[in-house]
Each structure stands twice: as C-alpha cells, then as structure tokens.
Amino acid sequence: MNPQFIFKEEILLSIVAIVLMMVVIFFVKNAIKKFSFVKAIDANRRKIIIVLSFTVIYIVFGAILAAVWGVDFNKLSIFISSILAVLGVAFVAQWSLLSNLTASVILFFNHPVRIGSRIRILDKDFDLTGEVKDITGFYFFIETDKGEMITFPNSLIMQKGIEILGNKKE
Known part of the structure; x- marks a missing residue:
C-alpha cells in the first residue's frame, strides 16, 4: 500500500471535525454576543462565558478527534483520571471553584x-x-x-x- 494514503480517511475526518468545530464556535460566539446585547450584559462577563463555552467545545471536539484517530479510550481514561486526581489534590477546593464558575454562568444567563x-x-x-x-x-x-x-x-x-x-x- 502506498504510504501517502495510509491515514487518508483519518485526515479527511479530522479536517471535517475542525471545520465543524469552527462553525460551532462561530455560532456559539454570535449567540452569546446577541444574548448579552439584548440583556445589556457587561463585556467582561460575556468574555468569561465565551471562554467557558469554548473550553467545553474544545473538549468535545478533542474527544471526537481522539475517536477518529483510534485512541484507546481505556488508556485515555486512565491518563485523564490521573491528571484530574493531581488537579484535585492541587486545588483542594476544586468543588468550590467549579460551583463558582457554574454560578457565574447562571448569573450571566438567568x-x-x-x-x-x-x-x-x-x-x-x-x-x-x-x-x-x-x-x-x-x-x-x-x-x-x-x-x-x-x-x-x-x-x-x-x-x-x-x-x-x-x-x-x-
């Protein structure tokens, strides 16, 4: 088999996923901007919500790319749980940080x-x-x-x- 065609399908699916991610980011960013304009929400608060939204989008599309490239999710879950355990120890009040971020999103929208x-x-x-x-x-x-x-x-x-x-x- 010709070496240049080994990962043809994965590359094509990756490009489609990246383009789709860019489209989703565009629509989410515009929706948040329109919502914040209608509700007269400060630009700094809007930036926080956009960053949180982008983080979720990047994680979702990262998982999609991992699936496309055939990453073994058992090994990946062990790696991620190890990283989260280290972060959990490093940020003793992890639940407090997450609850404040969640409350920030609720305050922004509702x-x-x-x-x-x-x-x-x-x-x-x-x-x-x-x-x-x-x-x-x-x-x-x-x-x-x-x-x-x-x-x-x-x-x-x-x-x-x-x-x-x-x-x-x-």
Whole structure:
C-alpha cells in the first residue's frame, strides 16, 4: 500500500471535525454576543462565558478527534483520571471553584442583577445595600452605601435573596 494514503480517511475526518468545530464556535460566539446585547450584559462577563463555552467545545471536539484517530479510550481514561486526581489534590477546593464558575454562568444567563444595579442582599445578620460594581467568573463585587467594597463568591450570591432596588440606566 502506498504510504501517502495510509491515514487518508483519518485526515479527511479530522479536517471535517475542525471545520465543524469552527462553525460551532462561530455560532456559539454570535449567540452569546446577541444574548448579552439584548440583556445589556457587561463585556467582561460575556468574555468569561465565551471562554467557558469554548473550553467545553474544545473538549468535545478533542474527544471526537481522539475517536477518529483510534485512541484507546481505556488508556485515555486512565491518563485523564490521573491528571484530574493531581488537579484535585492541587486545588483542594476544586468543588468550590467549579460551583463558582457554574454560578457565574447562571448569573450571566438567568439572573436580573447587572453591573450598576442597586441591590440589597437579604441576610438576617447583615444589612448590605449598595451598587454592583463587577461580576467575574468567581466573585460578585458590591460597593455598599458606606463606601465599603464587599466581595462574595458567586455560589453564595445564588444562595442569598437579593432585592433589586434599581438598575443602571443605559
């Protein structure tokens, strides 16, 4: 058999997968941009969601390429579980990081609070009223009426009741 045609099918399928991945990325990026424009969401928050979406897309298409090239998934799963075990030990609070990232996505798509909103966090121990200054992948920043800058993990914001006192006029 001619050596130049040994991996012809794998190369063709890889090219198709890469083109498909680029098309999916294009549509996902445009959909997120349109959604963030309609909901008046800050560009920094949009970037976080785009990066998280791209990470998921790359992992899915990486698995597709691995299947195309005939990677033994038993050996690959052992390798990935070893890497995840090392990361799990390195990031002792791995579940906390993931919950904050997940809460960030939920805040982006489904929560009415926006940067510039004036809110009150309903907590029996503290009376926190102020303006939302920033919402990142992990933290929610509020400047209180007393001028204090308070940060909350996004996962904690999802657990608290929030009264929206007013939204920033754009």
